[in-house]
Amino acid sequence: MTVVASQLFTGISIGAVLLLIALGLALTFGQMGVINMAHGEFIMAGAYTTFVLQSAITDAGVSLLVAIPVAFAVAGAMGVLLEFLLIRRLYARPLDTLLVTWGVSLLLQQLARDIFGAPNVQTRAPEVLTGNTRIAGDLTMANNRLFILGLVVLAVAALTVALRLTSFGRRIRAVVQNRDLAAVSGVPTARIDRLTFFIGSGLAGIAGVALTLLGPIGPTMGTNIIIDAFLVVVVGGIGHLRGSVIVAFVLGVLQSSVEYLTTLSVAKVAVFVAIVAFLQWRPQGAFTLRTRSLA
């Protein structure tokens, strides 16, 4: 019973990590249709920000809390720069955006290698986040994972509020639904695009801060996880966050359960098979057609 509960928690927390990574993508890919392969490197930037801040602020707890907004700003700024320099020229060519941003991700990785060195760097976590909380009997939950779960809930809530209730959110949704009409109605679409990209990339930075609690901090840390996150958004569907949230947790629990019963390799393959099967049932690739014109 303990095992089932702790596995369930592991699955949920895997889902939380996935979601934290995918949240920014849900915004840039889901809302804008931009496939940014350098998203993983924005995560890396967030992690390295934590590392740099820790050498300035020695207290692990304080530096972690400071790192969250700073990493958001750093990664967000990188995102805006990328949008401004490259992506805005490529809105009509999504596949090319994918390849261009892949190139950017290679550049950023090598840049990180040259700045911080090829080996991983370490950050110290505040002692409280390396422990765990006893729930009942033998059942414990890791504090770092609880922290990430909290962070995700907060991020999703903030994003939902921002999209639903603020004028910025209304404008984003207007642009998503009908870019031309929004432009004609006086929405500054270019500025909205940039702002959306800032937030989406900034969320990657926050994910990077969170990942320092779980795994290695190195130049290639972003590439390993980015494909899973893209799958979350692909399956979750475009245009709304709800799908991504559900899919992230379902995939997390699926992966951890299959892994528990077999191996991680089998679990990863199982997730892929499940996704292809799901797309048979609900193909997200078939977006709504503009019926009056096919051009």
Next chain:
Amino acid sequence: MKWRAAAGFALGAVVLFGVAPAVLSDFRLSLLAKYLCFALVAVGIGLAWGRGGLLTLGQGVFFGLGGYAMAMHLKLADAGEGNLPDFMELYGQLDALPWWWRPFANPVFALAATVLLPMLVALALGTLIFRRRVRGAYFAILSQALAAAMVILLIGQQGTTGGTNGLTDIEGFFGYDLDDPVNQRMVYFIIAACLLGLLALVRQLMHSRYGELLVAVRDSEERVRFLGYNPATVKLVAYVAAAGMAGLAGALFVPAVGIISPALIGIVPSIEFVIGVAIGGRATLLGPVLGAVAVAYAKTTLSERFPGAWIYLQGALFVIVIAVLPGGLASLARLLRRQPHGRLEHP
């Protein structure tokens, strides 16, 4: 135009069969053989992506299937009848050959499998994906996930696939000793001949009615549907053909290089296949070939001198070529010649 195509093939034949073997050392010729294998993959990607709009980021999977099929046969031939391949005795602790290895002892089956196996996998996956109108970036990401899954699967079955090591130490090629430089040369000629033959085939396909239809599907899938075609079928043909070419390339890569491993299959090598195609000109016939060879050559020579610089260059190539010159260098050549006949070639 007709004489130009013929002259082009003749020139290609002279370069590949005459000039290259004459001027290159055995070692450099074997490198060229490897590059030509990548070029074979590139021709397929050019067809699927340049003409069909299918950005496949998982060609490594098909390359790997072809390569493993070939390597399995060669390993069995090396081991001799009734014996297990060396790695299986070491890591597999198996008493007998796994059932799915057995058919590969037959050379005809193995040769056929190098091309048909990738095509079958592409057919199955393509049917599932295209039928549900999954396309564009969704297709690209799924194909990439396929590559990741395939690598994990191969590595997890170490006893029967060689795991991360892959299949190495391949000594013979249908009875010929691969250590012998003369035989290495023979392998090179086979690869070059396959490339030329395939180019002729793909050229035919591109100029056929199907080639025109494929471009039509790329440009407006829905319109084609309203004409009474099923675009899924049209795309499937290109995807399966590209998979077959990648499988052939993988199969030829094995005797040329002597190894097939998951390192050639995953996400990174799969996307590296694409960059050569983009640089050369995705929708042209020769662009992908020249691009793939140029990129592979640059990788070898640059990494000999400046290891880090290669990654910067590779990244910069992706960014600059695709953002600024989506038609690749082929379009640059055309711009210079001011010949506006590249109608099929601009996506």
Next chain:
Amino acid sequence: MSTIRGRVAVLCAALAVALVLPGCGSKTGETTSTGVTIDVSGDTIKVGLLNSLSGTMAISEVTVRDAIVLAIEEINAAGGVLGKKIQPISEDGASDWPTFAEKAEKLIKENRVGAVFGCWTSASRKAVKPVFEENKSLLFYPVQYEGLEQSPYIFYTGATTNQQIVPGLDYLKAQGKKSVYLVGSDYVFPRTANKIIKAYAAANGMTVLGEDYAPLGSTEFGTIVNKVKAAKADAVFNTLNGDSNVAFFKEYKSAGLTAATMPVISVSIAEEEVKSIGTQYLAGQLTAWNYYQTTTGSANDKFVKAYKAKFGADKPTSDPMEAAYVSVYLWKAMVEKAKSFEVEKVKGASDGITFQAPEGLVTIDGATQHIHKTARIGKIGDDGLITEVWNSGGPVKPDPYLKAYPWASGLS
């Protein structure tokens, strides 16, 4: 058009056949290769350095390259080998096994080097092995590995299993550990190591409570640590590689598992890795190697001092680096004993050559081309250094196929 194209096709086919048929060389089994002659003209002797300078393995392999360079510089400063200065030619394996094979071939055939030093992963060694055998050229491989190999053209200066894994198990047994849990990356070394561990456990009254593998580069260890925790083993034998260790130990600590309750003994974590994981997570855990930066002796003092002077005071030295450093000196000694750079003569001179290495006295075993090494169990301290808590008392004879161990009879 089709006739023209047809003619071209026929022409191509004819050309191909014409060139291929007479080109058919020897059949398998007829050995023809005589190897490549080494370039001994000039006043330098070239050697190849084959390491990943880019890609995921660069983290580890760059330090090995640095150690080799250090040895070469020291030897050159002392007058070189047989009156020739050593000229290193460095190639990047790029963490990609086929690239290793390509570069090895380049070093041998184009540069005609006297020997090649390098490779880290078993996969890269397996990829280059046929290249060295086919060209009859020498590779010095400096990393502990899974054994079960004995190529006539490779010298193994890292530990084989009976110099690292078996002593590690002996130590656990002596500490009264009755059960272990095995965690490893999914590749050859961990799988083979675990096979040996299971055979050892069966013969020594230990229980293996579980065995889990994570794909290389995997950083998600929630489930595996859950399994480990539920198994309540006395100790964990860890053969994870690279990045995965960071995630594993962070998860391990979060689960409330400690070195006191369930120690982890690792065989791929050296000083460099400790730095990137953090002592916060590692302090008190065990490692099994043949060398630590803290190993005592004047040879090591000199090595550590020279290394830090050249590459920076914050750069630790580690076992694979030391083994790589030693390999250059061993090659030098072999060449000098053979009074020739010729591969077969160098090989012939190898047996019994000794060297006072930073890890202590090492001796080449000519029969296996491995070296006698002292096994050492270390404990990771709060300062990031590893201190020895046990050693084998003297160099252990290499036994790559574990022939001297009755319990291992079914393994190879």
Next chain:
Amino acid sequence: MDGLSIRDLRVVFDGFVAVGGVDLDVSPGDVRFLIGPNGAGKTTLVDAVTGLVKASGSVRFGERELLGTEVHRIARLGVGRTFQTAAVFENLTVLQNLDIAAGTGRGAWTMIRRRRGIPENVQEALETIGLTGQLDQAAGTLAHGQKQWLEIGMLLVQDAKLLLLDEPVAGMSHDERDATGELIGKVSRDRTVVVIEHDMDFLRRFAQTVTVLHAGRVLSEGTVAQVQADPKVQEVYMGTKEA
């Protein structure tokens, strides 16, 4: 020749009723104009007939039920359509466009070979739409009107027996309109044609019958004169004298 018979056609998007129970009969050989204000459901109706959007009810062309049939199969039954923005393959030549449209019945062997010469039906269509001179021109470089004609030409070689034309003369010059009208007249001799159109002058000159849609329902139906006299129609087109 077959006619189109629609019964109780409903299309609902996320609760919004775009077409709410339309009954419509177009007899064989008719040239039926569909008119109605924006949002009346004209294009949605054509979308439903061609299988692009899900609908309930019944749409029969001849004896065949079209609802629930895949888009490309509906097309193969002889139902062809054009789009408001001309949807031709801009990177292909006029000849290639027509040849593709003519080719759904071709076997694999024909497909993987080159086209030799110009197929007979393509040649006829070229003459009908008057683009013989633009044979090798890229469709993307054609004038606006020519693109629309090419699209109609594609329906002809496709051997469509029911032509659904969505605003074929929008944005055309006066001469182009006349030519288009004559083209419609020509092709309707052995085909059934449905035209969505706003241009009342064009309608008066070329429509045989007219159906007025309003808010997803049929408001009025009949000849041009009958419809124009219908007070309900006048009410919907408040003040717009032409209606």
